[in-house]
Amino acid sequence: DVKVTQSSRYLVKRTGEKVFLECVQDMDHENMFWYRQDPGLGLRLIYFSYDVKMKEKGDIPEGYSVSREKKERFSLILESASTNQTSMYLCASSLYTGMGNSPLHFGNGTRLTVT
């Protein structure tokens, strides 16, 4: 089974802090994603990566950056945390299979609170 591991289940940070959310997958997947989940808004894509050192902006990249130095690891960075970044953050990975069935495999999420 694919395993996607997020380093923290809960995090509490202060406004202005630099925050790192780490994600590791163990199935050699090319694609990795960071989403945030908010009630009533579903999951919104922040950034994704389809190869090492490659990154693409998703729908809500403002205030975030990412790093992918190794294939198995994808980090989300909040340069200066703000209270409106309080949310559940979900990391996911997928195997690229062209246009076929390639579901995302998700981690258990990190609930970040910025005070």
Next chain:
Amino acid sequence: AQKITQTQPGMFVQEKEAVTLDCTYDTSDPSYGLFWYKQPSSGEMIFLIYQGSYDQQNATEGRYSLNFQKARKSANLVISASQLGDSAMYFCAMREEIQGAQKLVFGQGTRLTINP
């Protein structure tokens, strides 16, 4: 514009009844894929079922089936013989290709509650 719309924020169903969760989508791409995920209170996202735009038959996986109506751009999830363990958030998602990379766009979700 919203690409995936789930119009039911919450649904309440009696155990053992069938339930349909609605999902409509918007795309001009002739090739796309549709996914349904379940998120229990534990927070994990569980992949349930997939439908490709060129698939001739509706997808089925055990008690889950997808009522795919391409002309109406709808991809409703049907759960037969509901169980208490089906209580969860359910998300519909569509795969789209951006600059050669593929990503999933999610709907707002439907919270399903199964009553005993």
